[in-house]
Amino acid sequence: MHEKFILLPINKWDKTYQKVNIGGISCDQSDYYNSEDMNQEILLPKYDNSDTEPLYLGFFHTGAYQDAVSGYGGLKHCLIPSPKQIIIDQDQDGNLFDYQYSDELNKSEMFKILGY
Numbered sequence: 001m002h003e004k005f006i007l008l009p010i011n012k013w014d015k016t017y018q019k020v021n022i023g024g025i026s027c028d029q030s031d032y033y034n035s036e037d038m039n040q041e042i043l044l045p046k047y048d049n050s051d052t053e054p055l056y057l058g059f060f061h062t063g064a065y066q067d068a069v070s071g072y073g074g075l076k077h078c079l080i081p082s083p084k085q086i087i088i089d090q091d092q093d094g095n096l097f098d099y100q101y102s103d104e105l106n107k108s109e110m111f112k113i114l115g116y
Helices: 063-070 107-113
Strands: 006-009 017-023 041-045 057-060 085-090 096-102
Touching: 006 041
Parallel strands: none
Antiparallel strands: 006 057, 017 041, 085 096
C-alpha cells in the first residue's frame, strides 16, 4: 500500500538525533519502517543503555490498520498483543498531561484468548 504512518518520539526531544533502522516483530516480509522509498533509515533521538528512561515512539493515524494488526484487548495479525495505551491530552490552561488507559496484553491473557 506504500502507506506511511506518522512516527514521532514521545520523549527525549532535546537529545541529538541519529539515523536508525526500525524493524518489527510481525510475519510481514516488509516489516520495517522507512522514511522514504528505498531508504530504511529514519532520524530518532540518541540514547544509550545507561539511560534510565526508555525511548518511546508513537505511530499516529494508524486508524483501522492498528486494530487489524493488534487491536485493543486481543490478538490479531501474527499474534501481536495489544500494546500499552496512553492518552495525551491538554487541560484548559494549555498544560499537556498523559495517563495510561490500559496495560499491554500479557502472556497469560494471550494464552486465554487462544484457548489455553
